[in-house]
Amino acid sequence: MTSLPHPALHASHSGVWISTGGQTRAVSRGEAIGLASETPVILLNAPLIGQRLGYAELSGLDILELFAFLRPAQFAVPTPHGVARACGLEPPDSDADVAAFLLRATEKLLAMPDGAWPEREGAWTAAQSLARLRWPWAPLIGPRLTRPERNERWLFSALPEWEEDAPRPAPRTIDLPPQDSEERLRRLTGDGAEERPGQRAYAAAVTAAFAPRAVRDTPNMVLAEAGTGIGKTLGYLAPASLWAERAGGAVWISTYTKALQRQLSGETARIFPDAVLRKERVVTRKGRENYLCLLNLEDALQGGFAGRAAVLAQLVARWAAYTADGDMVGGDLPGWLTTLFRRNGSAALTDRRGECVYAGCPHYRKCFIEHAARASVQADIVIANHALVMVNAARGRETQTRPTRYVFDEGHHLFDAADSMFATALTGSETIELRRWILGPEAGSRGRRRGLAARLSDVASYDEGGNRAIGDAVQAAHALASEGWLGRLAEGQPFGPIEALLAAVRGLAFARAEQPGDAGYGLETELADPSPALIEAAGPAAHALDALLRPLVTLGQRLEAVLQEAPDWLDGQARARVEGAIASIAWRAETVAAWLSLLARIGGPVDPDFVDWLAVDRVEGREYDIGLHRHWLDPTRPFAEIVLKPAHGALVTSATLRTGGNWDVAEARTGAPHLARGPAHFVAESPFDYPNRAEVLIVTDVKRGDIPQLANAYSRLIAAAKGGTLGLFTAIRRLRGVHGRIADRLARDGLALHAQHVDPIDTGTLVDIFRDDPSASLLGTDALRDGVDVPGSSLRLVVMEGVPWPKPTVLHAARKLAGGGSAYDDRIVRARLAQAFGRLIRRADDRGAFVLLSAAMPSRLLDAFPPGVAISRVTLDEAVARVAGRLSSDAPIGHGDSQILPAAATEFPDR
Incomplete structure (x- = not known):
């Protein structure tokens, strides 16, 4: 019987269970929500459980947070089986056993401080801070930690410093036989x-x-x-x-x-x-945006963050003391950690705005980014x-x-x-980021962010020309979009020349791109025959950007002069900071110059090297950005x-x-x-025996875009394969529609279903979960079509919702025209089909089936699949039977009764 004072809660698509006092019982969602709102409960992945209960604000004692505190820089698959493996426990047999298992796992984790514990250093200090933040685990973990006899060298004092090395000579010229x-x-x-x-x-x-x-x-x-x-x-x-x-x-x-x-x-x-x-x-x-910024972390730990974001900062600090390289995205920080906090504050812990002060930072010699840059030289x-x-x-x-x-x-x-x-994007979000980089915090904003004048204060005091250029840049930056610009544009009240330009872009995009029955997705239109309003707005906007570009260029030149003059205060650290500022200013000046070039296109001649268009970016009807775009044709x-x-x-x-x-x-x-x-x-052809290890089934009786039919097809195919299915979609809306219809049904058969854009879990962790459970399936979009490596039985069936035609954007239309028309589309589709099929067979003993739910698959594109692979057009019933038979027996795949398409099969329509 557990001695913990808290009950455990688990919810899946098949039911909800509470475990307390040695007893586990099934409860309704309403009862579970009521209990969780009244008393802290132990659970695994609170955002996911909250989503399944329909209670988005669910909180409690998340066992993943406890694991992150006790085992920083270590990964565990965030599932009951993954936690069991990490704790050395027997995994639960079913969903109904998970709640009781969570109690056992919690006791095992809480017992860790009593034994050999490699990550003990810094734990007591962090626990005191977390207790002040009312972290739910603090009352349970705090009494188990012994106060160190001496002050701990923790994090900022304990991190190693990088050392300068002599410049590496140029590589020798050698011949390599x-x-x-x-x-x-x-x-x-x-x-x-x-x-x-x-x-x-x-x-x-x-x-x-x-x-x-x-x-x-x-x-x-x-x-x-x-x-x-x-x-x-x-x-x-x-x-x-x-x-x-x-x-x-x-x-x-x-x-x-x-x-x-x-x-x-x-x-x-x-x-x-x-x-x-x-x-x-x-x-x-x-x-840079991937690495933890120690200065941002220090600001967060000293009060820059509040609430749950402050708890995240403390757990990230625990990780930072043990990480191999400080990489927060794809490194040894568990991908699930930041999603537990609903992305609350994680972005502010990295340098996403290019505001690094380099040698002006007190943690410069411990900086993870600088460590990596210097290590790469040698x-x-x-x-x-x-x-x-x-x-x-x-x-x-x-x-x-x-x-x-x-x-x-x-x-x-x-x-x-x-x-x-x-590419170049003159959009509201891009201009407001530039404004923040120059001006720093404005009225009502918080945080450590500093403006250009603060970052270069010593240079400004030394060089009068540089000081004047900073002042001119600050004054010119007030013409850029500012906080609340989207609301002002929607109300027809833009403020300043850049917002007026964006308002004209919005008006023309809606006038030309809005379609009957518009579903609220993004709008775009070519930058051709611009409206009088857009032409009129372009002039003042170009003047404002030119007024900003000039002082930025001047400031860069003045900083170069400072390096040449080498005043007494320009020691090694100051020089590094000035060099960093020069590079950062040059980047911004280059961006503004590209914006000016784009504005010159309005009402001017077409540049055949580029594709220009206007866009209103929206998600489900909500506008989040507006602007002009330019991409190279090649x-x-x-x-x-x-x-x-x-x-x-x-x-x-x-x-x-x-x-x-x-x-x-x-x-x-x-x-x-x-x-x-x-x-x-x-060229080296794959050694895999594709003809005997895989087959392609093209289902002919599922209507394209029909959500109920798609859901039925996915459900039956996943059940036939007993999981192990990667489902690929060309539209997030259809993915969500299918997932919502089949997740509960599959869960009742013991088949877990996970989904990108549905589950509040990052994509990398979703793949880890999928790889770890042979009975699980995963639905996703383009990100899962390429680069996913899941060898073995965890991936034995790939199901594509339809032919992956490219989205008909302005940019695609221009490249299609230049690249051979329909042949250009065909090349893209062949590549996407090949990449998707490539997820199926990753090693010699893999076997499986590839199912395409599209009767309109053109035969001319079938050469995207490896030579010799059997390709059959079948009904859904036949496909289900084929998948069940082939994946549950030792019979060679690809040799069945259905029609095998010859090379010269009848052509099907393109769409």
Whole structure:
């Protein structure tokens, strides 16, 4: 019998249970809400339980918060089975047993301080602060903690400081024979490893990317497609690590997803088995917005946060003392922690506005971001992402240590990453962020945020020209959008030239883009034949932005002059702060200049290199942003100019690099045509036996967009597969509609259903939950179509709601026109189908089925699937029977009675 004074509550789609005094009973949702509102209850994931009860404000003693306090920087799958594994307990057998299990798990966790406890340091201090914040767990955990005999060196005093290193010399020019890469690969895979001829050939071929460059601005570029199962990660790590070792330089390996970053970090243990050496030689880099800002955390701990946000700050502080790298997004901070607080305050703990004061920060020498930046200079392997690589190349401060060799894994995403990086958006939200960066806190606002004048006060006192430029920038920033701008625009009362411009944009977008029966989604229209109101508003807006750009440029020049003059007060830290300010100001000046260029388009000639449009962004009828947008028609042009040309070698690789086209398409999507010399090509087909391990079923009798029919199809297919299903949707509305109709029904059969955009859990954690439970299923959208790696029986069925046609936006229409019309759409659909199918078979012993709920699937697109895979058009009844039979027996998949489509099958309509 438990000795805890609190009952435990559990709610699932199949029922609600309360456990107290050794007894568990089923209760109604109303009774559970009543109990939870009157007394603290122990539960697992309060936001999720609250959603299931229909009681959004549910709070209590969340066992995940207790785990985060006691085991900072450790992950547990946030499910009863995951907590059981983390606590060394037997998991509950059913939903009805979970409430009693939570009591046992709580007692096990609370007993931790009595034994060997690696994270004891700092716990007592944190518990005192949490008690003052009325954290529900404080009365239970506080008495179990012994006050330390001496003052604890906790967090800010205990974190290590980085040290300056001598500049690293340029990499040596070496020749790397392909056979050396093959030998390194053999050592990495180990003796007795399975022979993989494709992997060996891949390693030899991609070595060409590490050869010495012969012509300036012409890197050695290799495009390599390696099918799933080839082992491309070790295939390129072999030559990359060998080149870094012999040349004394760093290879930057860039990914698109955080999941692959984590996987790569694990694979490097083969190169550097010693953990201490690996930490020196392999560094993971992300954008600044991913890392904890210690100055923001200090502000939060000293009263900058209140209520639940303050509790989150204390738990993050516990994590910060034990984290490996300070990465809050995809690092060792559990992804579920911030969602427990409904995102309350987590964004304010990172530097999302570019307000870092660098050496002016008291925690500068302990800064996680600076640690990573300096460590990467001396590293052999830097694991980054496409966005960071492009940002660093375009406006990074580390110009002297710019990498000469890149590996772009998930290379089929380079086009999309470049499209986002090199775009321009003159919107209300962007202008208000710039206003805050310049002015700092205005009337009624709180927080540590400081304006430009405060951040550069010592420079202003030294340099009269700089001081005058700061004043001019501050005055000009008042013309930007300010708090409450959306409301003023809706009421037809814009304030200032930028808000007047946004009001004209809104008016024209509604006039041209509003459709009968509009569902409240975003509106957009081409920036063509602008209205007189828009033309009239553009002039004053351009004048206001020009008045802002001039002092920013002047201030940057004055700061450069300060560095040249090197006054007495400009020590190492002050110099670093001034250099950081120069980079930050240059970024803002570049943004304002791009806005001016966009405004010049209004009423002016069309620039064929760009696509311009007006947009009102809405979610379910609620407007959240308005503005003008500009994208490159071909974003690989600036990517090639800024990233590829300065490099000496670049490998672009993916399992689906050519999918949807041929090598011409692959080259066009990676920037190769903009280089003086074409790339080398290499292909290694997947070794998996797709014909016998998978089949494709196209269901012909489910009406597109019919929610009841879709729900029925998903429910029956998931039940037939007994879970293990990844359901992919092209619209969030339909996903939510299907989930709402089938979650309870499946739960009664013991089949858990999780959903992106429904469950209050981050996407990465949802995938962890799905991977951990073979009977669970997961519904999601584009984010789950690519980059999800769930090998084994946890994923045995993929169901797509329909043909993933691209959304008909202004930008897509322009690229479709330039890219060959309907053939352009076909290439996109083929790529998406291939990526979705690629989730199914992740290792040689995987088996499963891919179901597409669309009678209108054109036969010409069926070559998106691997050669030899059986493709059948069947009714839903047949598909359900096929899935149940194939996934519950040892019969080879793909050889059944239904019609197998020949290569020249009758064409079906496009839509």
